[in-house]
Amino acid sequence: MTTQGSQPELGLIEGRFGRIWDEAERSHVVKTLAEAGYGFYHYGPKADRALRREWRVSHDMARTEALARLSAECRAAGMRFGMAITPVGSTHPFDDEARADLTRRVAELDAIGIDDLAVLFDDLRGDMPELAERQADVVNFCAGLTGAARVYTCPTYYSDDPVLDLVFADRPADYLGKLGRLLDPAVQVYWTGEEVCSKEIGPAHLERVAGELGRKVCLWDNWPVNDGARMSRFLHLRAFTGRPAAIAGHISGHAINPAIQAHLGCIPAITLPMVYRQGETYAYGEAFGAAARRLLGDDFAQMLQQDIPALQDVGHERLGARADRLRARYEGIDHPASREILNWLDGKDLMTDDEVQTQ
Template sequence: MNEGNPEIELERTPKKAVIPASGLLVFESHHAPGFSGQAKDTSSKFHLVIAGHSRWEGGGRRYFLGPDTLIHIPAGQAYSQADLPNDPVTVYGVHYRTELLSAALSSQLTALGMLSIDLGSANVNQARVVRSIFQEMLFEQGAGQEGWEMMLQSRLIDLAVRTLRLARRRGRNDLPAFEPGNDSTERVARYALRLKSRFFRQETIEEASKAVGLGRRQFTDLFRKVTGQSWRRYVLGLRLNHAAGLLAETERSVVAVAFESGFDDLSYFNHSFKTAYGCSPLAYREQRQVRLPVKSAASSKPVGDGEPSAGFKLRGIKGWFWTAEQYLEEIPFLPCLKMNFLMDCYGSMISSQSVLQPGKTGSNEWWKPMTEDRKEAYARIICACQDNDIKFCFALHPQLGSPRPLNPDRAEDVEQFYQHYAWAQSQGVQWFSICVDDTGWGVGGPAASGLGHARLVNTVLARLRDRDKTAQFTFCPVICWGDATNPEHRDYLEVLAREMHPEVYVFWNGDSIVTPRITRVAAESYRQVVKHRLFLWDNYPVNDGSPTLHLGPVSGRETDLHEVIDGYLSNPMHTQNQINRIPLATCADYASNPREYNPARSIGQAILRLAKTSEQQRVIKDLVETYPGFIVAGGGTGTNPVRAKFGNLVAVRDSRSSAQTFIHHLENILTRLATQFPKQFLSTRKTITEDISWMKKQIGSKK
């Protein structure tokens, strides 16, 4: 049964299990159509069929197995099995050494020979109870928490005893025990805490109430008081969270993930998951797991000769407080991605000490001439763009971080501001920009602010065109996001529509400043008010200088945005410009041909472009999956998915081992990254090192 994951390995014959040192192995097996074969193992085993039908034969007896059939095969028992045509089996199993059970229990099971029990007919509760045992064993083995081997052995004993009793028709459904306590609220709180590692149990609310010695009504009231949620919603949330982790970190089928997470109904699981996460389980996995392609290829369908452009006319990137060296390092990479546009970061262009960087001091002294060193550095950047057929856009911000914000009505201010544009034009620059984002209206309000901004843009553009009629201009307004339906936003944008030169492009961030989804509806609404051509300033994968990485593919941008927007500009990470090439490649892929863009395909090709050997590709793949980006992981530009995941791990009871394992995983990535790329990704390695140190400190504080 394989509809959950078309790429999962299917078994065609029984395989011999390799028992670990603990003496017990829990596993899942997905059979291919036509599965059949014979087996004889030195270990004993339990199998629980969860889907499909199969015929077994052993010890002179024949068995017909279907869903919820439990079968026990003693060590040394030879048997054969064959799945029904077109109805392959999905089965969970436990292989164990007989010495894990007491001699008496083991001998009694062995005496029964090969044993099959239809749990569905044995007792109304037995099927779900036995499924819970397998689910708990799978969870414990996968989590590797303290004492997990003992937990597996105890559940094995439970399973063996229950099987023996069922075989003798003495079915019984034991309710979970709970430690006594006088305070009802305390008992419910402890129960809620315990649920975090027992959510997969098939337990009714009546059983939960009885387990803490309360009536249903009192239990539900206290549970909501303790957790802020109903019992059903709380359990569902735990199950869905566990399922999300399995989908992101394992190759288990959707059927298996649902089963292990406590869901008996696959359709209910799919519906609940999509409601909670906004996508199907398979789509969720595709967003978080990188599949490396066999060979490099064009990520999107190329545009043929004579065909109209399939994407945005202008496709590029801006810096984020990048140094001149960072720009020069990335410019040669842009043509490889079919990008044709680069805008400087206005903050670092004229700030005396890059004031706008986190933790830095200084000021935006826009009125002062640029130093000769800065002119020389940016002259090299401009020349490099010209050599690579990249349009360089010279951008400044006259207000942000400045002790003396520019006054558009003051001629001296405008003249001092214009001197920088005149210098850039003298270097052959033809694209220019003024940005006033991240500022307010001023005392005059939206309309007055819009009028002042329009006049400033018009004045600078007119003077540039006096020298070069082909000069182009972009403007990033105060309101550079949304659909322009807010009355104040509309007042400001309508003035720009009337007063600003009609050939000026307007930067727009999307439905909001930082957003997982950008829609055509919002773009059309905004453009209808501002009445200028739009240039999408996509705030991905920018981290705003925060200690985090956003490496997953861009997604959530509608496929027809290029029909209403002329340009696409990706906003990058701060110091990590080298690893930024991974998400940037997906942004370029989208911008080149939005309709054919596939995030999963694009990220695989991006890795192959950057990493040449299989070892390099695997470590970059692991790095991307660990830092998938805020579009996938949630949060914003400063969200760190590694620290968020670690926080979730340590919040769960008895999860110290899982947290340590996660730290080791990150240390392994760091070591491999340094080995495979000894001279690259230094700032990326610094970020990972800081995350490892932070996690170790958190664990140390909890000792």
């Protein structure tokens, strides 16, 4: 019996909706994940308008300097640093103006200091002609411009989940196959699994998708992310499940999309290396306990483990009187993670549909 698995390259793709972390929060995440064995950090929050809705507009000087500091911090911690741009409207038409704007913006991202460039098309409309062809054109064009060592993309249809067809229009026939055939073979493709937020990701599914794309995917794992009007009502705390170590040989990398709560989200984040390291001996309850004790100390960790059902399963609006009891429990703990719980109990970082639609 195999008790240990090989570990793919692990990373974080900061690709969620919602509040952008401040520098102190992001520094904590970088330090914690680097120490746990993560190898890359891709910056691309949906709320950074200069990377998404207003991608043709350069970051201001203060933001550029902050991103340069983040790049230096990631590299000093032994992690590759990447930035993700979602060039809305660049594919139709992919004309001289789009090429000029992409050339300028990629050069600006290169100047910040990137090891990886990600060109994303997730959560954009898919009812446009020759979608795969035009997206491949844009990605390959950017790949030819950048000095980054690696280039990634995320398709519009980044999962088998039919909710994508419902929200963004029916996916074109052979969309993945066309995209894979047209993309430069060196480009890595992000994929979330059978669902947008997959409960389980297995080797058979990954093999099928790799066959369509002509390459192994890099997982964009939507755990412990809790953005959006529905998920932000819950704190995602439990350790990773449904990702067997056996998938290591079927992927080019495994990146997680983080929770809004930077400190709390690090608890499940550092259980992912345990999944691969421990293989069939992995137990998610024990993994949570070990991760929480490491980051919070014994007493706080034990308290949090007791409260997982209330914080993760019940939902903010249904806590009722339990909210006051939880607030009383965590008010006496001087720790950033306890303050995140209190802020959540007070209704902070709860998102609306309007926020998602405008980011």
